[in-house]
Structure formats: C-alpha cells, structure tokens
Amino acid sequence: MNPTAYAWLILAFPLAGSIVLALGWRIWPGRAAGWIGTGTIALSFLATIGALLQVLDHPVEERQFTDTLYSYASVAGLKIDVNVLVDPLSIYMCLVITGISTMIHLYSIGYMTTDRGFTRFFSYLNFFVFSMLLLILAGNLILLVVGWAFVGYASYALISFWYRRGTATKAGMKAFVINVFGDVGLILAAFFIFRELGTFDLLDIFSGARDSFTTNQSVAVTICLLLLVGAFAKSAQLPLHTWLPDAMEGPTPVSSLIHAATMVTAGVYLIARFFPLFELAPTAADIAAFTGLATAFVAATIALVVTDLKRIIAYSTMSQIGYMVIGVSIGAYSAGLFHLMTHAFFKALLFMAAGSVIGAMANRQNIDKMGGFRRAMPFTCVTLIIGALSLAAFPGTAGFFSKDEILVFAAERGGMYWIFTVGGYIVAFMTAIYAFRIGFRVAYGEAVEEAKELEGGHLHHAEPANPATGELEDTDVGFPGPEHNIAERSWPMRIAMSVLAFGALFAGWIQVPGIDDVVHNFLEGSFYSSSLYNLEIPNSAAYLGMIVGGTLSTLGILVAYWLYLVRPGTTAALQRRLRGLHGFLEHKWYFDELIDLLVVRPALATGRFANNVFERYVVQGIVVGVTDVVRGAGAVVRGAQSGFLRSYALLMVTGFAALGLYFLLQAS
C-alpha cells in the first residue's frame, strides 16, 4: 500500500472510534468504552508505522505524497479537495501524537474509571485525536483550518468536561474564545495566500511562494504574522496565553494529552510546515522567535511562585513551547521538533504523575499542602522524579539533548541570535529550579497527613470540592467521580507511565551530537528545500553547549534542593522580603487584568451602550415612534366620530359642497 492509503486509515480509526462510542454510549458495558477508545488509537499508531516504513523506501527528495479523497469545491477559481499530504514531517508528528495518545488513553482507563461520564470522555478524546491528525495530515490549507477548528472544539469540550463546575465551563469558554481569535488570524492568512498565490494546496503554496515573493515583501510578512496569530493562540504564547493555566480545570489526562503533548504543539507544527513562507519573511520569523523567548521567560518566572501543582506544569509547558517556537523560527527545525517529541514524553509523564498525587490528596492541588509521598507512593514518585529530571535537562535524559540543540543552533547562526542562546540558558536554569520544586516538594520532606494515611494503606477521602474555589460539589454526572485513583492501585496507569518514563529517559539517545542524527535525517525529506536546515554545527560547539546546559541544570537542581529541603523556610522569607515582585509574579504578570482592561471591558461597555442607549432610544424610538405616530393620527381622526348624527350630516354635506365646488371650477 502506498503511504497515503495508510494516511486515510490513520484518520479513519479515531473518527470511527469517536462515532461508535458516541452512538452506543448506553450499551458499552463496564470499561469497554475505554478499551475501544485505546484500541482505535493503537491501530492508528500501527498505521503510522506502516506509512513510515513505506516512506522510508523512497529516496530523500521524493518523500512527499498527496492523495485526494474527493473534490469538495470546484467553483469560481476555488479548488478545494479533501486531500492528505504524507511526508516525513507529518509522519513524525503522527507518530508522536498517536504514540503518546495511546498511552494517555490507557492511563485514562485507570484514572477516569469511576467517573459517570466515562464513555463520553473517550468519545471526546478520540474525536480530539482525529482532529489533530486531520490538522497534521491535511494537504490543503482549508482542510488544515477545519482540523484546527475541530481541535479547538475538542479542547473546549474536554476542558469543560466536568460541566457542572462553573470554573470549568468558564475556563472552556475562555480557551475557546482565544482560540477563535487565533482562527481568525489563520483564516485571514488563508485569504491572503489565496489572493496572492491562487491556491490552497500546501505543496503548490510552497512552490508558488518561492516564485512570487521576494524576501521580506510586505504581503509575505503579513501572511506570516497572521499565521503567527493563529499559532500563538493555539500554542499559548504571549499575549494569547491566558487560557492555558485555566485549562487545567479539565481532568488530568486531558491536560496531559491536549495541553502538553498535542494541541499546544499545533502552533509549532504550523510554523514548521510553513517554513518556506517564513524563510521568505525573516522579519516575521524573528518576531516569532522573540515572542517565544519572552514567553519562555515569563512562564518560567511564574512557575516559580504559583502553588497549584497542575498550573506549575502548565506554565512549564508554555515555557517549553517557547523553546520550540524559537527553534522552528530560527531555522532549527529538526531540533525544535525533536524537543517537541521529548517534551511530549516527559510533560505527559509529569501530568500523569501529578494526577496520581492529586488522587492521593483527594482532588486537592495545592503544592504547599503536599510532601513526603515517597514512602506512600513509590512508583508515582519515581516517575515524577524522572519527568522532572528530563524537564530540567539533566545530562543523559531526553530533555537534555533536545533543548541544548536549539540553543547551540542559535549560537551558530550568530549575531543577534546570541540573545536566544543566553536567554535560553537563563530560562533553563529557572526550569531546573521549578522542576525540582515540584519534585522535592511532593516526594521528599516531611510526610503530610494524606501520605501517612496512604502508608497505612488507606486512601484519603475528603468532601468533594472544587479545588480552585473550595466550594462543595456533588459527585453526579458533570462532576468528578467519588473515587480517587492512584497509580499504585491501577495497572493501566502504571503501564502508561512506565512507557513514558522510558521515553523520557532514553528517547534522547536517537539524536546525540556526533553519534547519530535520526530525527534530522528523517525530517530532511520535508525540509530539503530549506536554506537553514543543513546549517553545519561543529561538534565542538555542540559539546560546549551540552556542558553549559548540564552544568546549569545540575546547579538548578542543587538550588532547589537547598531551597526546599535544606532550608525550608527560605522561600517564605524571600516572599516576605520581595513582596512586590512575588505579588507581580503570582498574578501572572497581570496579563489577565491587562486583557480584561483592554478587551473585555470595552466589549462589555459596548454591549451596555447598545442596550441602554442605542436600543432604548434609537431602535425603540423608531419602532415605538412609528406606532405612536400612527396611534396619534388615529386619535386625531377619531375625534370626528362623535356619535352626533347631525354632525355626520354636516360633514356629508360639506363633502358635497366641496365636490360641487370642484366640478364647478372644472367646468369653468
């Protein structure tokens, strides 16, 4: 079979799974829905492997295949087909997505086992994977936008999964609105592309762009900037990032899948996919890179101070995606995408471990209330530490190799790009600190009550409550289930976490500088036309980068060790000393307040104006004014109907006289 046939299969399995689960949600017994959902994604993964093997059979320059299912629209110069593009980049992304998704589905079977919305969860999850794969495999821009929009919807559905919670539904709406804002940018970019190049087909766009645009031509820059609006909304970069921390209202598998490994990487994919346009508009690429750096920095600073466990990991995601955005913007495509893969492993793992800990804490997420779980939950703590090590880019872990590659590439491009190297290393240092803030706080230190309870074999129970606001809840449909699940007691969770831990430790070995270059060579099939892809990085520079990175990472871990284990009161003292800075960071650099001021309040004021002034005076005035005029005229006319017969006779005769006068005048 040729690769595109596999592509249709890759798309078909999750879609079929979602529909089947949705239509038969009442009839699936027990946990069958979970296994069906996991099975479809696993089949999708196997299909991806099939496509991979097929593609590898061809020489490097000929690894891009398209296939059309049917022609959707062919009218007035528009030609939109339902077609797929299979090339190394899309296969790479599909591998990551289907592989990680299979593990997360498996984890969810254990985690969501007592939730009353179990089947609905897996239907949504399958639909999400389908949309993401559609986005990746789309062969033309319109289909990509369709996948993009579906992913936004799936994210909304899953964030508001526990829909009875007010905070969850608000978070879902916030995510969706910001995503739609990005969608607008993307669609405007599509319009511009169509106007300039006359086609929506991706390969045609890329070849056409090289012929039509000169470097930094304003329309090319505009298109790229609009693409960036879409990418930043989806990938939670500044300033469209405010939805991601709130999205932690969704169940932990959702955070793990969507907001760590897949959906938020859609923006990175978009920039990488559209690399011909970005290479023709370096201004836009540079703007993207600086935004990525700014996001990485801001997010790392916030992650140092917030206290909700899932939100720390969310800000960490934002920061790491900043790295990836830097990578694909400055031309380090393989490095950026490699970091995407390793990040998927260790971030998903971190979320899974966090889910297990939150289960032990009876659904409470405040890190200040956690501690010393290592005896009670050994497996969870080991995986948590592995994830933290990889996040901190400890030498030897996967994160180590991928992150440093980006920074070394930046240094190699020279000139202005040194900013990214220096900034990147600073952020890496902060990353190590907060990674082990999580690690040491949760696993080490004095055991809290819940840990001691668990050591005694009893899982802590508490009144079901909203972890953000503390208000008490029910455990019916629309709320989390009554039971809490931890990895030690659930074998699907353990298997999933083990696989990811293995990846987080050893996935980096496929791209060690000087030894092997698997990702880089594989992706060459997509990026062979790039001018920056094959920038030679001398091994010496790579090794120097690795040494600097490793040192910073170890230093960071030691700082965290000192802050949280040796002198536990230090952070409290720092908070008191630097109250202003702490407050600023804890309020997330006041971005939410800024957006509220700039966007939300004017919108609400416009609405109030429309309601109070425009509606009441203009619209009502016109409508009621017309009826009042009619009524008034009627009242005036009604005055003639007095009921007096003589008055009527008088009016009749007056009419006669007037008629007579008229005829007399006529005749004269």
Next chain:
Amino acid sequence: MDTSWYLVLSALLFAVGFSGVLLRRSPLVILLCVELMLNAGNLALLAMSRSLGDQDGQVFALIVMVIAACEVVVGLGLIVAAYRRRMPLNVDDFRSLRG
C-alpha cells in the same frame, strides 16, 4: 317667467330645507325639513317638465309625492313608537355610533 327663476327658487328652498335638518333636534321637525327638500325637488322637476313640454316630469313628481307620503308614514310611526317607549325625542341622544 323664465324657467331659471323656478329653478333658483327650488335651490333656495332646498338649501333652507337641509339647513333645518342640520339645525333642529326634534325628529318631527327634521321630518318636516325633509318634506321641504322633497318639495323643492318636485318644483324643479315640474319647472323642467314645463320647459321641455314633456309630461314625464309631472308623473315623476307624482311618484315623488307618493314616496314622500310613505316615508312620512314610517317616520311618524317611529316617532310615535319612541314616544310610547318614553325615549327622549332628541336626535342628539342617539350617540351609539360614537367611535
């Protein structure tokens, strides 16, 4: 006398008649004024009949007289019936057409 004199007299009598209809409130007097108008019309008919030398106008006037008689009979019957039922004999009191 020229026919036009008779016609002008007829117009004058007619105008007087309908002024009476508009001004008086007793139904009896209103009927009398209607008689005035009818007779004015008769006068005009007869004047033209004489002027044209045709007797058809005279027959017409006769029939008008018959009509007038019928109308008087019914009208007076109404007045008597209203008087018997103690209804006020004032045209202004019948205001149910008021809108």
Next chain:
Amino acid sequence: MKEVAFFAGAIGALGGAIAVIGLRNPFYSVLALIVHLVSLAGLFLLLQAEFIAAAQIVVYAGAVMVLYVFVAAYVGNVDEPLWEPIPGQRFLAPLLGVALFTEIGIAIVGSGLKAIDSEGPTVKLGFGSPEQIGKLLLERFLVAFEAASLLLLIAAVGAVVLAVRREDENAGESAG
C-alpha cells in the same frame, strides 16, 4: 300678471320654509309647512301642472299634513334645549346652506342650457290634465305606478307594526 303670481307664491313658499326651520314649537312648524305647500301648489298651477297641484293640496296638504298634526298633538311640545352640544354646528349649517345654494345657483344660471332662458314652448290644451297624466301612468309608467302602490302598502303595514302596543313594553328605555 304671471310675475305677480310667481312672486306671491315664491314669498309664501320661502316664508313658510323659513318658518318651519325657525319656529320653536313643532306644531307651529307644521302649520308653516301647510302654508308652504299651498304656496307651492299655486306655483305648480303657474307651471301648467293642474293635476299635480290638485294632488298636492288634496294629498300633501290634506292627508300627510293631517298625519303630522295628529302626531304633533300626540307627542306634544318637545323642549329643545338652547345649548348646542356640537361645536360649530350653529355657525356652519347656515353657512353651508348658503354655500350650497350659491353653487347650485351658479350651476343653473351658468350652465349654458338654452332651455331655461325661456318659459318654454307653447303647450297644447290638456297639458298636465288628469286625463293626460292618467294615460301616462297606465301606459308608459305602469310599472312605476304599480311599484308605488306596493310601496304604499308596505309603508302602511310598517306603520302598523311600529305602532302596535306590545305586552312586554318596558318603560323608560333610553337610547345610547
């Protein structure tokens, strides 16, 4: 001679008409109308309409007016209040009368009809005589004659129906 007769009749008719609309007491109005009708009969004679004049006196001034006299006596004096409820009626009605008379007058005089400028052709003997009228009624205008008789019958029946005394007459029913 004819002019004198005409003016006498005209003044009588006009005076009677003005008296009808002007007198307070309806009984006096009825009497004024009788005067008016008799004057008109005189005018009819001037117009060579002998039969009609006779019918006017016998039928109109005789029978119809007697009916009026009876009802006026029966109903008695109706007090018409002096105050006029309809604003402007007292002023507009005479005005309209004048306006309408003016219009019709202009229409008559300025109409350009040659026929009305003269007295009319010399009519043969028997014009307007009962014999001639009767012939016309029974020959040319038979349908009108019969219809008029039918109408009289209906009116008579109607009058009886209106005036018959019913058992369940309720007293003091006022109108609208």
